[in-house]
Amino acid sequence: MNLRRLSLCMIVKDEEDCIGKCLNSIKDVVDEMIIVDTGSSDRTVEICKSFGAQVFDFPWNGSFSAARNYGLDRATGDWILWLDADEEVDSSDAYKFRNVLYYDDYLLSIHLINYYGDLPDPNKTFDIAHTRLFRNYKGFKFRNNIHEMLNADEVLTETDNNQAIKTVPIKVYHYGYLDYVNKNKKKFERNLEMLKNELTQKDHSPWIDYHIASEYYRVEQYDKAFDHVNRSIRGFLQELKTPPSLLYRLKYSILIASGSIDGAWPGIDRAVSLYPDYVDLHFYKGLILYIRESYEEALETFEHCLKLGEENLHHLTLKGLGSFQALYYIGCCLEKLGQIEAAAKSYALAANLSQTFDSPVEALRKLKIKHQDIFKELPADSDV
Known part of the structure; x- marks a missing residue:
């Protein structure tokens, strides 16, 4: 059997508080670590090298995708795994990476568990399948200066695109949305500035408005969040694409959080009809019905949430809603x-x-x- 190799590709800057934990979780199952440093002034580079990583300097140019692609160009493995410094692979799952290297697929997802709140709590997470493993030398690149995404639609054939991307049973924990991390790194200010710059680019992705809406939602600026999430939905519709499910999740989160129940009803039914397997949307429907004092209908809806459960990782799902x-x-x-x-x-x-x-x-x-x-x-x- 031709032994396949796995490259870890990462970009870092001033991550001494978490990079060791990340690399320690994956060091035994990757064949090389390609780390691009965009200007650290702490011990990040020293820590990375202590794990045997190859560290490349990349002067920051305002694009996370450019930095990631610089690393991809230096990876020699058959497969590439990409992680962020504030992530950690589940210790009981790491060995599974060696098995999936022999899949015929070009692109695979893992189970990404995003913690929120004060401290990591298994009952305070957003879970989703996230594309983190892909075949090298097939043309995969990152695009968008911030909230970068793989160009899967350009690499995969039409037949591939019509098939669901497999999710392998590997859990990765993401700590970057915890309150203290957001506060210490001033992510809101940095992200918003970069995202607004992206809006000025011709033919920018509708995802940019979604990410701006998410930033405003996190700081409870609901009017601005609502405006941008609707712009994002319109952008996908103008491209003749069904808006992704998490856009509707955010839209109705905003309406409920801002007390705009009349604005949420009966529109939530249309969102549910688009994604009938999405427990979060059903839960929001139940909340809206409950606030409207339609208790019997709300009861039926929440009972349906229990039937749906929380195992469907195709949608961004809040732990507990099922x-x-x-x-x-x-x-x-x-x-x-x-x-x-x-x-x-x-x-x-x-x-x-x-x-x-x-x-x-x-x-x-x-x-x-x-x-x-x-x-x-x-x-x-x-x-x-």
């Missing part, structure tokens, strides 16, 4: 409908699934205070 958060809102609906014991059981199930999701615990506490007569009558071994 499990403990849906159960919590089922409890809310049941309580509004006067089904107190059933509501309590649903709250208890939600609390058992997540030790850090406080809402069902608080709801159960209030329910027991409000309905002491009912709870006194329950047997001692009751699960509520």
Whole structure:
């Protein structure tokens, strides 16, 4: 058998706080590490070299894609894995990279787990399949100066593009959206400046408006976020493409967060019809119905969220919307409908699934205070 080789390709700058953890998670399964440094002033380069990495200097020119492509040109492996410095491969999955090198595919996705909040919490993640493995020497390059993407549509044939990209069972944890990381690196200011510059480019991708909308959403500037996400949706439609599911997810997140429930209804039904397998959109529909006091319809919708679950990585999915958060809102609906014991059981199930999701615990506490007569009558071994 012709032994295939795997190249790790990364770009870095001032990553001494996390680069060692990243490289340590992958060092035993890659054949070479190609790292492009865009101007570190800390110990990043020294740490990379201690892992045996080849480090190349690349003067920053305002383009993440240019820096990544510089690294790709120096990779000699049959396959390329690309990671960011603030990521880490699951220790129990790393060995699987050696197996997938013998797939016939040109492009593969991994399971990317994005943490958010104060600290890494397995119940506070956004999960998605993300294309991180591709065959070398096939023409793959990165494009867009920021939020760079592979040019898969240019490399893959029409037949390939009509087939789903396989997701291999390898988990990669991303820590870059944690609150302290965003604050320390001033990502909002940097990203927004670069993205707005991208908007001035002729024929810019509709993705740019989406990413601008995401930045504004994170800092709760909802009017600006809503304007740009709608521009992104229009941009895809003008290209005769169905807007990707996460655009609708962001749109209805904005409307709910800003209290624009009338603006969200009944439009959410159209989004659900486009992506009927997307649990997040169903969950948002349930929230909208609940706020509109349509409790029976909301209950049915949240129960459907449980049926859908959270295993579909084709969509960006918030942990809990097909499990403990849906159960919590089922409890809310049941309580509004006067089904107190059933509501309590649903709250208890939600609390058992997540030790850090406080809402069902608080709801159960209030329910027991409000309905002491009912709870006194329950047997001692009751699960509520």
